[in-house]
Amino acid sequence: MSLATGAPLEYVEKDQAGKPTKTYVESPVKFGQEHLSRFDVIPHSSSSKGYRTLSSVINAFLPAGYPQSVTEDYLEYQIYDSLQAFSSSIAGLLASRAVLQGVGVGDASASPTAALLLNVLQESMGRVATILFAHKLGSSLEPECKMYRLLADIFNDCAMVLDCLSPAFPRFSRVLIFSTASVLRALCGVAAGSAKASLSAHFARNGNLAELNAKDASQETIISLFGMLVGSIVISHVSTPFSTWLCLFLLLSIHLGTNYAAVRAVTMRTLNRQRANIVVSTLIEHDRILTPEVVSRRERIFERDGVVRWNQSQALAYCQIGCPLEKLLQSLCRDDARQSRVKYATANFGRLLNIFQGQDYILWYDCKASQVFIVLKEGSSVKSQLKAWMHSLLVVHGETSGLPDGTEISFDSMTSKQLEQIRNSLEFLSNRFDRFMETLADAGWDLATAALEVRPGYRLAVGSRSY
Known part of the structure; x- marks a missing residue:
């Protein structure tokens, strides 16, 4: 096409998601003895300042080119995944408070050295469990990624329950409880990390796996921040054993329920x-x-x-x-x-x-x-x-x-x-x-x-x- 006929030309500019942002209209104009092209810029309603601000905030947490750059099941999975992360953050604060009580915070007879040695024991058992679990089930994590993604959160929730039980047991018994919880968290880390890697590879469409993982980390960060904010309010009002357990089981029920809904929303295309x-x-x-x-x-x-x-x-x-x-x-x-x-x-x-x-x-x-x-x-x-x-x-x-x-x-x-x-x-x-x-x-x-x-x-x- 050209301007030789005198008809104006139109150029439509689109963003990575394929949405039009501006239209450029080129029309001939004579400036003295020269024939020039005049460009008129027509912004679309979607490119208004308010929309651009909102779009910039959303784009900070979604892959570039969304929704074309990901599979159709991405959004539903991420909604449920965000809800489960939110409830898990609050439940984690309740478990952390129980752990602090278990290691002797507020107890004058508690020894900092004993608490440090307990932490070393937990870390050691967790790392050994990580090696053994990865060796035993590493090959099955990708073909059965949906199962292990849900199983990872079951491990994590069991660890939280053990943490909250720990103050009710004698000090010597807490060592076994904390160590078991550490092993469960290690299993959660291996299963969740590997399963999420497979799911991310499934969601990414245009070779944008690295960016999708980065945006997923941003989503988890903002959800965790909100979870800690709300959790700080919750733990300040939940102090009795009954209210603590009631709140914990409510949060864990939401956590597992949304996790189940999340993996059910995923449509895998490999034939396991x-x-x-x-x-x-x-x-x-x-x-x-x-x-x-x-x-x-x-x-x-x-x-x-x-x-x-x-x-x-x-x-x-x-x-x-x-x-x-x-x-x-x-x-x-x-x-x-x-x-x-x-x-x-x-x-x-x-x-x-x-x-x-x-x-x-x-x-x-x-x-x-x-x-x-x-x-x-x-x-x-x-x-x-x-x-x-x-x-x-x-x-x-x-x-x-x-x-x-x-x-x-x-x-x-x-x-x-x-x-x-x-x-x-x-x-x-x-x-x-x-x-x-x-x-x-x-x-x-x-x-x-x-x-x-x-x-x-x-x-x-x-x-x-x-x-």
Whole structure:
């Protein structure tokens, strides 16, 4: 476009959120012998001084470009998260007062050295608990971030209750109480920190993870300030044991209730074990794909580890994905002939291996123990892991639309028919797997992030051994 026709041009300036702030109108004007461009600036009503001031205050606590720069569930989560932080700040003041009483503030016989040693003991136990908890459950924090985000606050609230109980116990018993509370807070720190990191990565859309975390810290700071202000008023009027406990349980109820609402508001797009159960069983049985929003309303916050369910029914079995080969062999040899000097003797592992030739995993279902064992081969991808979990659902459920033999699968003994059933279920899945993946991707599911393994897994390299 140009001004050659004499028609004015319009330029609309927008902020990072896409809202128009000003309009610039360019029109031709003659100044002496020169032809110049004249610009008229038209401010939008939203760019008034009062609006800009309010917008500046809000932008100090929200990511730049909000709401386009975050996911749709960000605001609802942050509202509930702010409410829980507010109630937790007030409850924390009540717990802190109880701790001060427990260590002897106001007691002439109390020793500062004893209080310092108690603090050292608490810190030491907390740090040891942090290392052990991170080692034991570190791999499961991201796939189950919603559960651990809520569990972290349960740990923290239990620690507050112990702190408030401490003045009622003898001085020696308080050491154990304070140490236990310190361990619970350490568990809270690991679970909350890791889960919030995963949630922040989920909320960030435009590579703004660092800024989103910074704004989240600003939100927590202002909420904590308000919480301490209100808490200072509360603790000055709450002094009797009855009123203290009544106030504490009211605040903790609000804290846990808003935390539960916060994690329920989050719509994760990765397929962990529970979400894979819901999505895959519905897809296979009804040929209908569920969106992340629908699955978010159906999933449980607390789910048993490795449970296999079909359409949210009762637990059918338990699955271990990425397990060592030894566990599969132990199960496979249970009803097989055993040689006296051979730990694992089976005539059927070769047949099972042949079924999964060309696949990135090996699967076996022990129906007596209701256990599925999935051994992942070296180089298995995220989609291969998802395929293995789908296969486990088919095998455990025992009947699949489109299978040549839809009878109930039974593995009481290793028979050719049973092995053929595994082969048929794999063939059924392989013929439809690419279409399943395309459908899941179109529905908005993230198929590039691994979320099925919650423990450090093993990988199997298959090859011939030379002597």
